Amino acid sequence: MSQATRVPQEQRTRAMRARLLDATVELLVERGFAGTSTTLVSQRAGVSRGAQLHHFPAKNDLVVAAVEHITEARGQALKEAARTLPDGGRRTRQVLAMLADHVTSPVFTAALELWVAARTDEQLGAAVGPLEQHIGRELHRLTVELLGVDERKPGVRELVQATLDMVRGLGLADTISDDAARRERILDRWAEVLERELS
Secondary structure: OOHHHHHHHHHHHHHHHHHHHHHHHHHHHHHOOOOOOHHHHHHHHOOOHHHHHHHOOOHHHHHHHHHHHHHHHHHHHHHHHHHOOOOOOOHHHHHHHHHHHHHOOHHHHHHHHHHHHHOOOHHHHHHHHHHHHHHHHHHHHHHHHHHOOOOOOOOHHHHHHHHHHHHHHHHHHHOOOOOHHHHHHHHHHHHHHHHHHHO
């Protein structure tokens, strides 16, 4: 088989896998981990059941691949959001808004579903744990960079981590009900605290 013949097949395979993974993320957001099945994923992706089983023989195979897909999507979304942040006044508040947008996004909701499922599923936990540690480190590094702070100063690392823990909590609260108004007030006040403590 020539290279010219293989490339389109490889492209079709990549496109099919991407459709399956996107469908998995959508279903995790809409139906949760328990309500996501391989049958529903293949239907949503417009892929035959046989083709889906060829790439992902079991639900956990599909979900583990989706974990990697979500991690990549979250990292990319954060980098894009960081590039659009303006310089100047209220920078701290804008960084907090970017973080809050991240934790109220569908990919974060899908990630939450996986965290909960991974608590009692050893195979899923083995996949989710290292990827979450990686994105946690990257998020921390990015936040330090965007705030323009020096972690060698006492208390700075803890304040950055407290900020990330707080916004994750706000993201969790948002999954239950629309918490936007309260979240905005909290972020306004926290920006003042950070500017005072980190200056």
